[in-house]
Amino acid sequence: MIFPPPIALHVSSLFQHTSSLPHLLQLHSLLLKAALDHHLFVASKLVSSLCPLSLPHARSVLSTLPTPPPTFAWNTLIRAYADSDSPHEAVHLFSVLRRTEAGRPDHFTYPFVLRACGRASLLRVGETVHALVLKTGLLSDLYVGNTLLHMYSCCGMFDCVRKVFDGMSLRDVVSWTSMIQGCLDCGHPLEALMTFSEMRKANVKPNSVTLLSLLSASSYLGSPHIGRSIHSYTVVNSIKLDVALGAALVGMYAKCGLVEEAFQVFKSMQEQDLQSWTIMISGFVEHGQWERAIDLFSQMEARGVRPDSTMFSTILCACSHLGMVDEGRKMFSRMVNEFHIKPTIEHYGCMVDLFGRAGLLETAYEFIKSMPIAPNNVIMRSFLGACREHGRFLDVDEGLMKLLLEEEPDLGSNYVIAASMSALSGKWSNVAMIRSNISKRGLKKVRACSWVEASPEVQLIQSS
Numbered sequence: 016m017i018f019p020p021p022i023a024l025h026v027s028s029l030f031q032h033t034s035s036l037p038h039l040l041q042l043h044s045l046l047l048k049a050a051l052d053h054h055l056f057v058a059s060k061l062v063s064s065l066c067p068l069s070l071p072h073a074r075s076v077l078s079t080l081p082t083p084p085p086t087f088a089w090n091t092l093i094r095a096y097a098d099s100d101s102p103h104e105a106v107h108l109f110s111v112l113r114r115t116e117a118g119r120p121d122h123f124t125y126p127f128v129l130r131a132c133g134r135a136s137l138l139r140v141g142e143t144v145h146a147l148v149l150k151t152g153l154l155s156d157l158y159v160g161n162t163l164l165h166m167y168s169c170c171g172m173f174d175c176v177r178k179v180f181d182g183m184s185l186r187d188v189v190s191w192t193s194m195i196q197g198c199l200d201c202g203h204p205l206e207a208l209m210t211f212s213e214m215r216k217a218n219v220k221p222n223s224v225t226l227l228s229l230l231s232a233s234s235y236l237g238s239p240h241i242g243r244s245i246h247s248y249t250v251v252n253s254i255k256l257d258v259a260l261g262a263a264l265v266g267m268y269a270k271c272g273l274v275e276e277a278f279q280v281f282k283s284m285q286e287q288d289l290q291s292w293t294i295m296i297s298g299f300v301e302h303g304q305w306e307r308a309i310d311l312f313s314q315m316e317a318r319g320v321r322p323d324s325t326m327f328s329t330i331l332c333a334c335s336h337l338g339m340v341d342e343g344r345k346m347f348s349r350m351v352n353e354f355h356i357k358p359t360i361e362h363y364g365c366m367v368d369l370f371g372r373a374g375l376l377e378t379a380y381e382f383i384k385s386m387p388i389a390p391n392n393v394i395m396r397s398f399l400g401a402c403r404e405h406g407r408f409l410d411v412d413e414g415l416m417k418l419l420l421e422e423e424p425d426l427g428s429n430y431v432i433a434a435s436m437s438a439l440s441g442k443w444s445n446v447a448m449i450r451s452n453i454s455k456r457g458l459k460k461v462r463a464c465s466w467v468e469a470s471p472e473v474q475l476i477q478s479s
Contacts, residue, residue: 036068043076059088066095074108083115090123097131105131106140122153126162133162133169141166154182161189168197176201186217192225195232204232208241223260230263239271246280256284262291269298289320297329305333309342324356331365335372343369364394371401 043061058080065073073092077084089112096105109128112120120128125148132141145163153159160183167175176197183190191214198207211229214221221229226245233242246264249256256264261284268277281287281295292315299308312330315322322330327350334343347366350356363386370379379398383390390398 062088063091094127102131102134129162129166133166138170164193168200173201195228204235207232234267234270242267266294308333335369
């Protein structure tokens with residue numbers, strides 16, 4: 016084994032104290048002047064230090080080394096690209112590595128490439144990498160197997176997920192959790208619960224990530240029974256209710272309509288981040304408890320939590336349903352001027368709805384015309400619906416009326432609103448034409464429906 020000289024060790028130790036790209040580039044210059052870039056240990060250190068700061072620079076260094084870089088350096092760069100916004104570049108680097116004379120992917124390389132395939136939904140490439148894994152005899156490697164599960168899950172290939180999982184000779188909690196999450200990603204929530212039942216029989220203890228996946232299954236099915244069982248499991252087994260797990264429990268209860276249970280879990284959380292506050296406030300809004308949403312928002316601000324774009328959409332919706340026009344205007348102004356958040360079409364829609372519900376139709380119309388972006392059909396439907404609700408006709412731009420019908424020509428409610436507006440303006444010929452179009456297109460009003468869990472069919476989760 017060839018050890019690097021003391022000067023190389025000294026220079027490489029400087030990488031640990033460097034956190035800026037200019038400083039790393041200066042160190043790179045020093046390596047070139049001292050011919051230390053021939054030492055693979057130092058070169059690998061340089062590549063790994065550059066990856067968090069500049070992937071192009073790290074890639075450039077790797078490709079210009081005077082000696083073939085070790086697999087560790089390749090793995091470092093492939094992993095960084097796999098986790099970046101350009102995961103397909105990790106696949107390209109893997110191809111380059113295989114074409115080099117000294118290129119030998121190892122049991123770390125394949126998981127990084129498979130992760131990139133999953134993130135980029137490169138199913139065919141992932142299948143090719145899977146074949147290489149079989150050829151190299153690495154399928155028995157637990158890390159490789161778990162990443163294969165994740166890759167096929169991301170690509171929505173449930174049958175492949177099941178085959179890989181069933182073929183694994185060794186499984187840990189990550190394997191079981193990946194299988195459960197794979198069931199959810201592929202739209203099989205009941206399969207996820209059945210897999211958890213198998214996991215319990217195999218005496219594998221779930222972790223918080225497993226429970227997060229199960230809570231997603233409970234929310235997907237709208238089953239409070241399953242969600243309560245998961246909650247009970249965390250209590251009986253003294254599993255710490257961290258921010259992620261607590262927020263998931265709050266979201267599950269809120270989605271199932273159990274707002275009080277959601278609020279009790281929220282209050283019991285030792286730490287609450289912005290996502291937790293948003294989920295709880297949204298739960299109040301979605302179930303018509305708008306006063307509590309406004310009050311909780313005030314408490315959040317008092318705690319020093321800074322609201323984001325999503326939170327303002329939620330709170331503007333609450334102001335709209337409460338008829339709090341002045342408060343809604345104030346919130347919109349604060350969002351733009353105090354928090355410097357650029358309004359989205361959703362925020363504009365909340366304001367139009369706010370004015371429309373309060374009967375301020377002229378204000379709503381002027382607001383629509385002053386928007387820097389074109390109104391979508393949701394905003395127009397909200398505005399015209401408010402006009403119909405208040406029985407008032409405004410001299411609305413015909414282009415906006417046409418927009419409503421042209422954007423969603425197969426939505427019957429748009430024609431009903433347009434016909435009502437034409438009737439209010441006394442344009443009965445337009446009313447007749449619109450109703451004729453409804454008949455010609457065969458449009459019908461979609462029936463509303465609701466469902467409840469009468470009796471749970473799946474008894475899978477035991478408390479102990």
